[in-house]
Amino acid sequence: MSRRTAPAIPELVARARAGEAGAVARLITLVEDASPALREVMAELSAHPGTAHFLGITGSPGVGKSTSTNALVTALRRAGKRVGVLAIDPSSPFSGGALLGDRVRMSEHALDPGVYIRSMGARGHLGGLSWSTPQAARVLDAAGCDVVAVETVGVGQSEVEVAGLADTTIVMLAPGMGDGIQAAKAGILEVGDIYVVNKADRDGAEGVRRELRNVLAMTERPAGSWRPPIVMTVASKGEGAEELVAEIERHGEWLRESGELARRRTARARREIEAIALAALRERWGDVGGRGELDQLAEQVVSGDVDPYAAADDLLLSLGPSRGATG
């Protein structure tokens, strides 16, 4: 609706598609800042869908995700791929600014025009991932990346979310993490397409692999479904990165041949549309200058006049007719 005199978006998109890093950076910033130009950016990008393979990389703090992502980028570059990395910083819910630290380890790729690395704050309402992560991934896709990797700390919902965003989800474990397999049992094992046991040169790595294999073997899978491999790596030395790339490619082939790729991408678009619509509703309900309906209902809930479910019904009624009701 509110359309300011924006920078020339079609030109920016054209320059990003030509591989100009500055244009890519500018587009992601427009997306992250929810700038008035956001809608124009998205409309322009949708006319240029790319062919990127979307990776989600997740794991508990300390398993060596950043080092592994770094090694993976090196291996992908050696295979001639253009790579985009979105590193979600979960410690920064408000500022949106990324802390340094792990990021620095990727600086060896900083001058490589075939690699685009961006740290994003996790300030959104979708849990660990910022709401703008799918949009930023779209920018990298349109900019011609062959692989777009989203790296996030796997705690709570975020590994489920990153799986929702990815074509291929890579779950990382490492020996010596108290919560390794225990956390894995509880949920991670349902989202991984590829498992990586990093720090494979340390004591206990073989035990993690064995335990992981046993748990995976107990999972019932229909015939023809993907059987997640386990890749052993020592990311700090780059060991295992080539094998990981090979498994990613093998999974990509399976996705295309099985029809699962189309299914996942539709599901992803579904979630993306839904998130945008819900954010718009939130804004409408919270409209300070408007009816303040939600505020009034909240006061009634606090005073015990109405329960939150009845209040939610009222709120939804204000949106208009639901299915079955008269239009």
Next chain:
Amino acid sequence: MSRRTAPAIPELVARARAGEAGAVARLITLVEDASPALREVMAELSAHPGTAHFLGITGSPGVGKSTSTNALVTALRRAGKRVGVLAIDPSSPFSGGALLGDRVRMSEHALDPGVYIRSMGARGHLGGLSWSTPQAARVLDAAGCDVVAVETVGVGQSEVEVAGLADTTIVMLAPGMGDGIQAAKAGILEVGDIYVVNKADRDGAEGVRRELRNVLAMTERPAGSWRPPIVMTVASKGEGAEELVAEIERHGEWLRESGELARRRTARARREIEAIALAALRERWGDVGGRGELDQLAEQVVSGDVDPYAAADDLLLSLGPSRGATG
């Protein structure tokens, strides 16, 4: 809408209000399972709002949250308070089942009828906290708890969420955590009402306090606003727990006198209503037997015919008139 012959909810609520642990457990289960009786439970509970002080306890893995919560419960019991604890297990997004481990440390309170402890999975869509956490807290409130504590791992969004749920948010730090103050700087410092530096007998604890105090001192606060105290504890020995209880009570008084309590509770109800309404919309859009509108839009987004924002507009139009449009 769908109202099955449910167990006698009013009777369950009456028994829970009389302090019967089995009835409390049953009600929380009904709430957690989103049972058909959920709405009746909530309607019944809203007629009996309690007077509980809601605490949020958050901090990075390893700071000793469970041990601290345990020590806090002991101190609160000594002060004659009835206590409810909801421990959110972030490693369990799917199963909803709580892992053991830290929970076991609280078993000393297991036979105390004045303490109700419940582990909840973090399976909801609101990030770290399950969507049913506010409802479960309501059950404990109605059951006559003087204090209801929600304990959650502070990574990413969850500390912000738990702050949204709580009257008083307690942020825990400890020496020797690499991410301690660094993470704090990025966001935690904006949500804490009380800071706890646990493991105060270890090297570095004084440094954490000093650094924390410096950062807090830099935060501008309007006159008359709450100045978060820092409490040093050794939770494993119960040291500092009495002081923490005193600070919690002091904050409670400030909340009531400043009018902040009413403001926070209205904001909390607002978020709760919103979350329920959004969940209902999600269900409506995803209705498999229905129009499948969201699926059709998702396919159009994948094929590049429409961008996600335009698709979200379509979805919202299907809900009926927005503000300004004709009714």
